[in-house]
Amino acid sequence: MKSIASAPGKVILVGEHFVVAGKPAIAMAVNLRARATVETVEGDRITIRSKELKIEESFSPESINTRSPLYPVYIAADLARRHISLEEGLDITITSELPPAAGMGSSAAVSVATAAAVIALRKKINRGIVSKIAFEAEKIVHGKPSGIDNTISTYGGAILYVKGKGFTRINLNLKDVALILADTGVPRSTGEMVAKVRKLKARYGSVLDPVYESAEILACEVAKALEMGDIKTIGELMNINHGLLSAIGVSTLELEQLVYMARNAGALGAKLTGAGGGGLIVALCHKKSLPNVEDALKKFSKRVYIANISKRGVIIEHKTFL
Amino acid sequence: MKSIASAPGKVILVGEHFVVAGKPAIAMAVNLRARATVETVEGDRITIRSKELKIEESFSPESINTRSPLYPVYIAADLARRHISLEEGLDITITSELPPAAGMGSSAAVSVATAAAVIALRKKINRGIVSKIAFEAEKIVHGKPSGIDNTISTYGGAILYVKGKGFTRINLNLKDVALILADTGVPRSTGEMVAKVRKLKARYGSVLDPVYESAEILACEVAKALEMGDIKTIGELMNINHGLLSAIGVSTLELEQLVYMARNAGALGAKLTGAGGGGLIVALCHKKSLPNVEDALKKFSKRVYIANISKRGVIIEHKTFL
Numbered sequence: 252m253k254s255i256a257s258a259p260g261k262v263i264l265v266g267e268h269f270v271v272a273g274k275p276a277i278a279m280a281v282n283l284r285a286r287a288t289v290e291t292v293e294g295d296r297i298t299i300r301s302k303e304l305k306i307e308e309s310f311s312p313e314s315i316n317t318r319s320p321l322y323p324v325y326i327a328a329d330l331a332r333r334h335i336s337l338e339e340g341l342d343i344t345i346t347s348e349l350p351p352a353a354g355m356g357s358s359a360a361v362s363v364a365t366a367a368a369v370i371a372l373r374k375k376i377n378r379g380i381v382s383k384i385a386f387e388a389e390k391i392v393h394g395k396p397s398g399i400d401n402t403i404s405t406y407g408g409a410i411l412y413v414k415g416k417g418f419t420r421i422n423l424n425l426k427d428v429a430l431i432l433a434d435t436g437v438p439r440s441t442g443e444m445v446a447k448v449r450k451l452k453a454r455y456g457s458v459l460d461p462v463y464e465s466a467e468i469l470a471c472e473v474a475k476a477l478e479m480g481d482i483k484t485i486g487e488l489m490n491i492n493h494g495l496l497s498a499i500g501v502s503t504l505e506l507e508q509l510v511y512m513a514r515n516a517g518a519l520g521a522k523l524t525g526a527g528g529g530g531l532i533v534a535l536c537h538k539k540s541l542p543n544v545e546d547a548l549k550k551f552s553k554r555v556y557i558a559n560i561s562k563r564g565v566i567i568e569h570k571t572f573l
Numbered sequence: 574m575k576s577i578a579s580a581p582g583k584v585i586l587v588g589e590h591f592v593v594a595g596k597p598a599i600a601m602a603v604n605l606r607a608r609a610t611v612e613t614v615e616g617d618r619i620t621i622r623s624k625e626l627k628i629e630e631s632f633s634p635e636s637i638n639t640r641s642p643l644y645p646v647y648i649a650a651d652l653a654r655r656h657i658s659l660e661e662g663l664d665i666t667i668t669s670e671l672p673p674a675a676g677m678g679s680s681a682a683v684s685v686a687t688a689a690a691v692i693a694l695r696k697k698i699n700r701g702i703v704s705k706i707a708f709e710a711e712k713i714v715h716g717k718p719s720g721i722d723n724t725i726s727t728y729g730g731a732i733l734y735v736k737g738k739g740f741t742r743i744n745l746n747l748k749d750v751a752l753i754l755a756d757t758g759v760p761r762s763t764g765e766m767v768a769k770v771r772k773l774k775a776r777y778g779s780v781l782d783p784v785y786e787s788a789e790i791l792a793c794e795v796a797k798a799l800e801m802g803d804i805k806t807i808g809e810l811m812n813i814n815h816g817l818l819s820a821i822g823v824s825t826l827e828l829e830q831l832v833y834m835a836r837n838a839g840a841l842g843a844k845l846t847g848a849g850g851g852g853l854i855v856a857l858c859h860k861k862s863l864p865n866v867e868d869a870l871k872k873f874s875k876r877v878y879i880a881n882i883s884k885r886g887v888i889i890e891h892k893t894f895l
Contacts, residue, residue, distance in 0.1 A: 455794070455809070457794070458790050462813075472777070491822075494784075494816055494819035495784075495816065495820050497815065497816035497819045497820070498817050502816075504833035504834065507826070507829035507830070511829060515826060
């Protein structure tokens with residue numbers, strides 16, 4: 252038996268960092284996908300190879316390398332295998348269009364695609380179970396994941412997330428726009444940036460509390476604008492959100508350069524996305540201005556991704572019973 | 574009779590734009606000065622020459638060119654002449670270390686120096702009167718001036734200004750720091766930027782109101798830190814203030830580049846100053862890191878000014894009775 256599943260990555264549209272203090276964040280699925288091809292094999296081994304990481308590793312009950320970068324994928328595959336009560340081994344090939352460690356939910360997309368592909372060998376997939384299994388794998392990758400990445404990759408579309416209160420689905424109503432992402436080439440450390448912001452907020456609480464309040468109202472306004480298809484408002488609010496992120500100290504020269512290059516080339520809005528201190532920017536573009544913005548960003552960034560907004564989460568692309 | 578007076582320029586340390594909505598701004602005198610050399614001459618003409626503008630113009634009761642860029646200086650000189658009941662003519666030479674039209678209060682410094690030099694021909698200068706006369710000249714230059722520029726140029730030091738509520742003096746207690754300013758080379762239009770911010774605020778009031786609140790608390794915290802000599806706090810609050818200005822849409826690629834170059838080279842804090850959309854950045858530097866920051870900025874800006882904070886306002890530098 253063989254099955255192939257794919258799952259989208261995500262981008263944080265607004266609210267990163269502020270989410271740590273209980274403010275809402277909006278995550279959106281983008282149509283850069285991870286893909287898992289799964290075949291049953293004799294024995295009980297699960298062999299996983301990643302085309303992008305150029306590694307292959309075999310896991311058996313007697314020999315589990317918990318330090319392997321593929322260990323979380325093994326966990327997803329093994330939990331899914333138990334779910335369908337499969338006793339055979341698995342051969343899994345992973346490919347991904349998502350840049351790794353860029354805050355685009357690459358690891359979750361891989362786990363979601365893997366869990367779905369394994370389950371599809373015997374059952375119709377249940378999204379709740381797929382997301383839950385991927386969440387277990389995410390715990391290995393991130394320690395204390397928010398659950399945003401596995402949720403958005405499983406269901407697609409966009410969600411409003413509030414820490415401790417879970418997810419609200421946003422009914423996207425967007426036409427003729429795409430996201431464009433560009434990498435500063437500067438590696439980011441989420442933990443370091445979160446600690447830096449915590450320190451600044453502890454020192455200047457009275458000044459920054461209203462900034463957090465602004466971020467909260469802003470995220471709710473963006474959610475409304477996404478449902479109404481008001482792309483001008485989304486863009487302008489992204490720009491404001493970038494300023495708030497600059498105020499809490501997570502922007503850099505390289506991020507600002509990409510942000511303003513995108514805006515100056517005609518993007519509706521542009522901001523850093525994710526932890527900051529490096530990493531990526533995201534710009535919202537009308538499709539007619541995409542080539543212009545892409546050209547501008549490519550002059551400065553080696554990795555520019557056009558990312559259509561993906562209403563579809565995980566999908567089973569192929570299934571055969573041999 | 575001859576006298577020479579000089580008066581300092583200013584920089585807005587924090588609070589620009591937010592001041593329009595009634596929030597406090599802090600202005601600080603910097604030791605880049607305008608200088609007026611005044612001599613009495615026969616007749617009733619007032620002849621003014623500006624070394625920097627390379628123009629000279631004569632004003633007499635019968636012939637007043639109200640369109641001359643020197644007309645505001647004439648108004649300051651003439652009001653000061655009336656104040657001391659002088660009936661002779663005047664020959665006035667203006668020099669200035671301040672970049673014109675850069676938001677550094679160059680026109681006010683020229684008017685303050687001129688009024689003081691004229692009054693000094695016969696009387697001990699009264700700062701209240703000097704400032705008032707310069708304010709009349711400023712009305713010609715700016716239409717509806719806030720009064721910040723003539724006040725800070727007359728008295729020196731730093732002030733906290735709230736629209737409609739006037740000025741509060743800040744007792745500066747700073748050691749071993751200087752300001753460094755760098756020009757983007759992009760001309761700014763204060764009117765345009767104020768209109769842009771007004772429009773954004775009208776559209777996104779609920780999101781931006783807390784940003785204005787943050788700016789208000791921030792300015793008060795900066796005032797305290799200036800009195801306590803807490804330069805680390807001043808720098809960090811300048812950085813936060815820059816983010817708030819980014820949020821209201823008045824930053825640009827060129828401003829961000831200079832801001833981050835200054836910060837990366839060791840400035841305690843750096844932000845755009847004044848209207849934005851172009852114009853200058855200001856950085857607070859410990860004196861030991863000044864050369865480093867200056868070098869970094871000079872790679873990108875043709876006009877970099879080291880500006881010591883000036884506790885002294887207008888001064889009479891020279892006076893002779895021939």
